[in-house]
Amino acid sequence: MNAPTPGTEVAYVDPQRRALVRQRARRNALIGMGSLIGFVVVISVIVSQTPGWPVVQETFFNGEEFVQTFPGLLDAFMLNVRIFLIAEPLILIVGLLVALARTLKSPIFLPLRVLATLYVDIFRGIPTILVIFLLGFGVPALRLAGFPNGAIFWGTTALVLSYGAYVAEVFRAGIGSVHPSQQMAARSLGLSTWQTNRFVVLPQAVRNVVPPLLNDFISLQKDTALVAVLGPIEVLRQAQIDTSSSFNYTPYVGAALIFIALTIPMSRFADWVQERSARRRRAGGGV
Amino acid sequence: MSESMLDVSGVWKSFEGHPVLRGLDLTIGHHQAVVLIGASGSGKSTLLRCINGLVMVDAGRIVLDGELDITSFDTDMDAARRRIGIVFQSYNLFPHMSVLDNVALAPRKVLGRSKAESIDAARALLARFGLEAKADEYPDRLSGGQAQRVAIVRALAMEPELMLFDEITSALDPLLVGEVLEAVRELKESGLTLLMATHEMGFAREVADKVCFLKDGIVLEQGTPEVIFSAPQREETREFLARVLG
Numbered sequence: 265m266n267a268p269t270p271g272t273e274v275a276y277v278d279p280q281r282r283a284l285v286r287q288r289a290r291r292n293a294l295i296g297m298g299s300l301i302g303f304v305v306v307i308s309v310i311v312s313q314t315p316g317w318p319v320v321q322e323t324f325f326n327g328e329e330f331v332q333t334f335p336g337l338l339d340a341f342m343l344n345v346r347i348f349l350i351a352e353p354l355i356l357i358v359g360l361l362v363a364l365a366r367t368l369k370s371p372i373f374l375p376l377r378v379l380a381t382l383y384v385d386i387f388r389g390i391p392t393i394l395v396i397f398l399l400g401f402g403v404p405a406l407r408l409a410g411f412p413n414g415a416i417f418w419g420t421t422a423l424v425l426s427y428g429a430y431v432a433e434v435f436r437a438g439i440g441s442v443h444p445s446q447q448m449a450a451r452s453l454g455l456s457t458w459q460t461n462r463f464v465v466l467p468q469a470v471r472n473v474v475p476p477l478l479n480d481f482i483s484l485q486k487d488t489a490l491v492a493v494l495g496p497i498e499v500l501r502q503a504q505i506d507t508s509s510s511f512n513y514t515p516y517v518g519a520a521l522i523f524i525a526l527t528i529p530m531s532r533f534a535d536w537v538q539e540r541s542a543r544r545r546r547a548g549g550g551v
Numbered sequence: 552m553s554e555s556m557l558d559v560s561g562v563w564k565s566f567e568g569h570p571v572l573r574g575l576d577l578t579i580g581h582h583q584a585v586v587l588i589g590a591s592g593s594g595k596s597t598l599l600r601c602i603n604g605l606v607m608v609d610a611g612r613i614v615l616d617g618e619l620d621i622t623s624f625d626t627d628m629d630a631a632r633r634r635i636g637i638v639f640q641s642y643n644l645f646p647h648m649s650v651l652d653n654v655a656l657a658p659r660k661v662l663g664r665s666k667a668e669s670i671d672a673a674r675a676l677l678a679r680f681g682l683e684a685k686a687d688e689y690p691d692r693l694s695g696g697q698a699q700r701v702a703i704v705r706a707l708a709m710e711p712e713l714m715l716f717d718e719i720t721s722a723l724d725p726l727l728v729g730e731v732l733e734a735v736r737e738l739k740e741s742g743l744t745l746l747m748a749t750h751e752m753g754f755a756r757e758v759a760d761k762v763c764f765l766k767d768g769i770v771l772e773q774g775t776p777e778v779i780f781s782a783p784q785r786e787e788t789r790e791f792l793a794r795v796l797g
Contacts, residue, residue, distance in 0.1 A: 449643035452603055453657035453709055454633035463656060467647050 322512075329514040333506045337518050340502035344488040347420050347498070351488075352481060354424045359431030364461070366436055380432070387429035393490050396422040400494040419491030427484055434480065438473035439465060475541060478534035482527050489523075499523075553617020556581045556713055556744045557602065562611035562622075564597055564768075571597045573768035574611065579713070579761075584745040586755040586776075589765035590791060595748035598765075599715045602746070603637045604628040616712065633661060636706030637715040640722050642698040644690040644705070650677065651686040654705045661709070669708075676704045680734050696727030700734050707738070714738065716747040752795060756780050764788045 268276050311317060365373070365380035387395065399422040404413040411417075442465050450460040489500040497505070499519045506515035559577040563570070572594045579585050587595045600606040602613055604621055613621040621631050645653050654673035658664045664672070677683050680700050690698055699719055706714060716735065720728045732754050739745060739758050749755055755762055755776060762779040764772045764787075772785045783789050 445639065445641060445643045446645065448605055449639065449645070451629075452605060452632055452637045453705070454629050454661040455657060456629050459660050463660065464645055468645075471647065 324513050324517055326512055326514045329510060329512045330518055333503075333515040334518050336506065337499050337502055337515060337522060340497055341499040341519075341522050343416070343496060343498040344485075347416065347423070347488045347491060348485055351420050351423045351427070351484065355427045355431050355484070356477075358424060358428030359435050362428065362432035363435035363439060366432070367439060367461070369457070384429045384432055387425050388433070390426070392423070392426040392487055393493060395426045396490055396493060398422075399425075400491075415494035416491065416496050419494050419496065423484065423487060423491070427480065427487075430480055431477065434473050434476050435469065437476075438469035441472045442468045471541070475534055475538040478530065478537060482530050482534065485527055485530070486523055489519075555579060556583070556616055557746070558612070558614045558617070559598070559602070560612050560614075562598070562601060562613060563609045564594075564601060564606065565609060571768055572601070572608075575765075575769050577763060577770055579744060579746055582742045582744055583760045584739045584747065584758050585761045585763060586759040587746070587748040587763050587765055588750075588752070588755060588779075588791070588795075593765040594768045595765055596717050599637065599717045599746065599748060602713075603635055603715060604631055605637075629661075633709055634711055635713045635715065636709055636711035637717065638699070638702050638706050638719050640718045642690075642695075642702045642722075644693075644698055644702060646690050649687050649689055650682065650693070650701050653690070653701060654708045657705070658708050673704075673708055676708055677701075680704055680737075694727060695723045696730045699723065699727075699731045703731075703734050703738075711743075713744045713746065716745065716749070718748050718750065720749065720751055750795065752780070752792075764791065766791070 267278070268274055362380045362383060365376045366384075368377055390398075396419055400415055400418040403411070403418055446464055446468065447460055450464040451457075455463070489498065492498055492501040492504070495501070499522060503515035503519040507513050555578045557577070557579040559575060562572050562575045564572040571592075575594065575598060577585075577598070587598070589595055597606060601608050602621065604626075608622050611622065615621055615631065615634060619631060619634070620626060621628075644650075645656070648656065651670060651673050654676060655666075655669040658672060659666060659669040674683065674686060677686050680703070682697065682700055682704065685693060685697055685701070690701070693701065703719075719735075720731050723731065728751065732751065735745070735747070735754075736758055747755075747759075757776075759776045761773060762776050763770045764779065764783075764785075766787050772779065772783060772788045778784075779788065780792065783792065
């Protein structure tokens with residue numbers, strides 16, 4: 265096989281080298297597969313040899329129990345989905361507003377800045393489940409006029425407040441990740457502080473924090489189950505009810521599977537977004 | 552119209568106790584091109600940033616067109632910056648916007664032009680600098696020379712009375728310096744008042760009406776390019792030129 269004349273405008277790869285590269289890739293794939301299968305077999309054998317396995321299989325992986333309870337779990341899970349869909353946009357709004365309040369420099373906004381900082385400090389410091397307890401049981405006791413007393417309402421509010429504090433910090437980090445020379449360039453064109461934020465800093469900041477935000481969303485999907493402590497029958501609560509009537513824990517496994525079914529696609533999506541933005545940053549270079 | 556476009560008198564500026572400008576005086580006439588030369592750290596960049604109000608002076612006055620005191624605490628700096636454009640060494644284009652939007656953003660948001668008007672004006676300006684084909688590209692698709700020319704166009708779109716250039720060719724591949732200097736030359740010919748910090752001595756000699764040699768935060772020597780480059784009076788100027796011209 266003859267190589268083309270040097271200097272001609274073609275991309276040329278030696279066919280022998282190409283064949284070798286392919287061969288090596290095939291070999292690596294086979295080794296990976298074999299290793300994975302071997303690993304699974306070894307783990308299965310070890311687990312099934314443990315003295316307690318038949319009992320565990322009966323109480324956690326009972327097919328009959330699974331078939332019976334799973335539809336009910338799915339129904340209950342719709343409440344988790346609703347809580348998530350309502351909380352998520354509110355969290356984004358709270359997070360962004362708080363992050364913005366913390367960047368205000370004018371002395372007149374000092375109260376806002378102090379409030380925003382206090383909010384983040386307090387709600388990041390309290391475990392989410394405790395916020396849910398305090399709001400869910402405490403606020404309805406105040407008998408505030410005009411507020412619903414439902415557990416779902418206060419549970420969702422607690423999630424929004426707790427996650428809002430985290431997301432505010434994510435946004436603030438995003439704002440900090442935009443190079444100061446961008447602000448300088450915007451100000452030098454006569455844009456005001458607000459215009460600089462709105463048109464130059466924030467769009468870049470939001471883009472930079474999409475991967476960590478998705479990460480927080482995945483976490484929120486799971487934490488909707490915490491609202492169960494207030495009583496609403498969402499998926500975890502439903503599983504609890506099922507297990508206490510049959511003394512079989514298979515519904516917990518069913519609930520876990522439902523959560524996983526939702527978070528895995530979200531995780532892969534987050535990975536993809538992260539990979540893409542990393543690629544862009546590499547290509548962006550010195551702008 | 553006042554006699555000079557810009558009057559800098561007795562400007563001091565230090566950073567954390569380290570003095571950079573030490574009572575600097577400088578006058579720029581209307582339609583003049585003034586070039587600042589001097590070693591790194593002599594205060595060129597800091598002076599440009601003070602004039603644009605991006606850095607606050609510690610003492611002294613900077614007056615634009617005999618009427619607007621940039622150093623006064625009562626001056627609306629956003630309004631002042633509309634009249635003074637600046638181009639940076641590192642372009643600082645907005646990476647999330649197309650070239651066209653980079654140029655049209657400030658006229659629309661600051662000058663209140665309509666979207667159509669600002670876009671048309673931006674296209675015309677880009678065409679004037681040979682960039683019409685790049686209008687819809689994003690900054691990461693541009694060469695350094697193109698990016699810097701877009702930065703010039705972006706500043707120009709605000710129709711400034713005075714343009715500042717802060718070593719705009721220092722970050723460029725030597726092959727791309729020419730196209731950027733060509734753009735500056737065209738601005739000079741169109742009669743815009745320019746203040747330029749540069750290490751391109753050949754270019755300074757060609758376009759400058761006045762060359763100022765900065766050392767230790769003051770203008771140590773100034774004059775026409777002929778005088779500064781051929782018959783400098785000060786020993787320090789001679790030494791600097793001998794070093795940079797090799």
